[in-house]
Amino acid sequence: MQEKKWWHDKVIYEIYPKSFKDDNNDGIGDIKGIISKLDYLKDLGVDIIWITPFFLSPMVDNGYDVEDYTKVNPIFGTMDDVDLLLDELKKREMYLMIDIVANHTSDKHPWFIESRKSKDNPYRDFYIWRETPPYERTSCFGDSAWTLDPLTNEYYYHEFAKEQPDLNWENPKVMDAFSSFIEFWLKKGVKGIRFDVIHFLGKEIDKDIHGYGPTLHEKVKELKHKSFGKYDIVTVGEAWGELQNAIDFSSYENDELDMVFQFEHTSYTNDRNKHGKWTPRPINMKDIRDILFKYQRALNDVAWNTLFVENHDLGRAINRFGDLNYYRESGTMIPTMMYFLKGTPYLYQGQEIGMINIRMNDISEYEDVEIHGSFKNLVLDNHILTRHQFMEACYQEGRDNNRTPFQWANKRNAGWNRSHKPWLKINENYHYINAEDEIKDPSSILNYYKKVFALRKDERYASTFVYGSFKEAYLENENVFSFTREDDKNLLLIVCNMHPYPTDIYLSSQGEILLHNYEEKEIHEGNNTLLPYESFVIKLR
Numbered sequence: 030m031q032e033k034k035w036w037h038d039k040v041i042y043e044i045y046p047k048s049f050k051d052d053n054n055d056g057i058g059d060i061k062g063i064i065s066k067l068d069y070l071k072d073l074g075v076d077i078i079w080i081t082p083f084f085l086s087p088m089v090d091n092g093y094d095v096e097d098y099t100k101v102n103p104i105f106g107t108m109d110d111v112d113l114l115l116d117e118l119k120k121r122e123m124y125l126m127i128d129i130v131a132n133h134t135s136d137k138h139p140w141f142i143e144s145r146k147s148k149d150n151p152y153r154d155f156y157i158w159r160e161t162p163p164y165e166r167t168s169c170f171g172d173s174a175w176t177l178d179p180l181t182n183e184y185y186y187h188e189f190a191k192e193q194p195d196l197n198w199e200n201p202k203v204m205d206a207f208s209s210f211i212e213f214w215l216k217k218g219v220k221g222i223r224f225d226v227i228h229f230l231g232k233e234i235d236k237d238i239h240g241y242g243p244t245l246h247e248k249v250k251e252l253k254h255k256s257f258g259k260y261d262i263v264t265v266g267e268a269w270g271e272l273q274n275a276i277d278f279s280s281y282e283n284d285e286l287d288m289v290f291q292f293e294h295t296s297y298t299n300d301r302n303k304h305g306k307w308t309p310r311p312i313n314m315k316d317i318r319d320i321l322f323k324y325q326r327a328l329n330d331v332a333w334n335t336l337f338v339e340n341h342d343l344g345r346a347i348n349r350f351g352d353l354n355y356y357r358e359s360g361t362m363i364p365t366m367m368y369f370l371k372g373t374p375y376l377y378q379g380q381e382i383g384m385i386n387i388r389m390n391d392i393s394e395y396e397d398v399e400i401h402g403s404f405k406n407l408v409l410d411n412h413i414l415t416r417h418q419f420m421e422a423c424y425q426e427g428r429d430n431n432r433t434p435f436q437w438a439n440k441r442n443a444g445w446n447r448s449h450k451p452w453l454k455i456n457e458n459y460h461y462i463n464a465e466d467e468i469k470d471p472s473s474i475l476n477y478y479k480k481v482f483a484l485r486k487d488e489r490y491a492s493t494f495v496y497g498s499f500k501e502a503y504l505e506n507e508n509v510f511s512f513t514r515e516d517d518k519n520l521l522l523i524v525c526n527m528h529p530y531p532t533d534i535y536l537s538s539q540g541e542i543l544l545h546n547y548e549e550k551e552i553h554e555g556n557n558t559l560l561p562y563e564s565f566v567i568k569l570r
């Protein structure tokens with residue numbers, strides 16, 4: 030059984046700083062901008078903010094290419110700004126989670142600059158160099174994972190862009206360096222860490238083993254022992270894999286990370302037999318239910334779960350799980366379905382106001398290194414997809430869907446600098462999807478999210494939502510996503526119609542409705558016909 034932890038009842042909000050809030054009006058979000066929105070976040074019900082990497086970086090991959098782990102990127106502000114952020118969070122009983130990229134650095138990192146210089150440079154074996162590539166491999170961003178460096182005429186390995194060389198975790202100096210970066214931040218009062226693509230740390234490059242290599246878990250344990258294990262923080266790993274991998278990382282017994290993000294429910298639409306996200310397939314919500322329930326059942330007593338539908342790499346949740354013709358209905362069904370499950374709720378900036386995917390007219394309007402690399406690979410170089418097919422996939426899965434500037438208001442440039450545009454195109458729908466208007470509208474998606482988190486935290490039910498057992502309900506009805514959460518205090522039933530058409534459910538007793546996305550409609554004992562995406566939480570005992 031799990032010990033109780035300070036973070037078990039907390040809600041975590043992901044901030045992609047470039048696109049969140051711009052304080053100095055240069056078109057790029059920044060730390061001071063985040064500070065100015067802490068009250069907004071507190072009011073929403075957020076306790077912990079996870080900010081994606083804000084360290085010094087040439088920004089080829091928007092900060093996931095780190096040049097110095099202990100310096101703040103000047104486009105985001107200064108170390109003083111970060112200290113001020115920590116103070117302002119503290120005043121509000123909120124916490125900061127940082128994002129540590131351990132698999133690779135930027136090619137501008139001083140280690141790599143040294144490493145390239147000569148084969149006997151002391152930093153040579155901080156990275157992975159081979160005279161000839163042992164095999165062909167395509168990097169996650171479309172080009173070859175091996176790049177020839179003319180300086181020494183050897184190839185270095187990069188799982189991502191060529192400007193993101195992979196570190197050699199077989200070298201103990203890499204472990205020591207990361208332990209000290211981590212401590213540097215924890216000493217400042219950071220209370221959480223998200224570990225980027227942590228499943229790559231144990232790779233055995235010559236055997237072509239990349240994720241989940243044989244020494245992965247030893248390495249994570251050692252890193253914990255040498256750094257974050259000494260602090261009472263919360264950790265989450267980004268770990269693309271399967272159920273068993275989640276258990277291995279986060280079971281109470283294994284004692285590595287507190288929880289991991291796994292992506293079966295969001296990468297469901299990626300057709301793995303073809304070209305993954307660039308050849309998406311239609312979604313069947315019953316399969317999504319099966320996947321999420323599988324994790325709930327398996328992790329119930331052995332490990333802690335993450336609950337999320339969006340992040341900075343995925344398309345928007347309403348496009349994926351909902352229906353734009355039932356924008357508000359499906360936009361409120363999604364948090365009802367996700368955030369009463371057992372685990373820690375994570376939401377991504379803009380999700381709470383119902384931001385949706387963008388359709389840019391031309392590939393040149395996109396900024397993302399993955400979009401451009403994959404376009405070059407699949408369309409220009411290899412003619413595997415037509416330009417049209419690629420653009421259609423991009424409208425669903427391209428990472429820039431979630432990186433468009435946060436829509437603060439129905440004002441020129443969505444509340445960003447009026448005279449010059451932000452770094453990435455704004456979604457034109459800010460005229461009707463924006464925080465300022467939604468704050469005032471009691472029936473907005475934003476106000477529904479507030480109710481979801483307020484209910485989760487209501488002292489009458491909080492312990493049931495946090496620790497109560499999970500059990501699926503109405504499994505025989507393929508249209509509903511339904512489950513109970515139970516402990517000695519309460520029996521709570523959650524029911525969501527996952528579809529844009531009605532479906533019937535039979536309630537064997539009358540309960541007290543705690544939340545309902547069709548407020549005026551009645552729910553009663555006996556047969557109920559649920560309207561499109563109708564969702565509610567009811568207390569049966």
Ligand code: GLC
Pocket residue numbers: 090093094130189225226267341342
């Ligand atoms: C993770 C990040 C993604 C980044 C990649 C390489 O998947 O979430 O944004 O591009 O790692 O660091």
Ligand code: CA
Pocket residue numbers: 051052053054055056057058059104
């Ligand atoms: Ca700025």
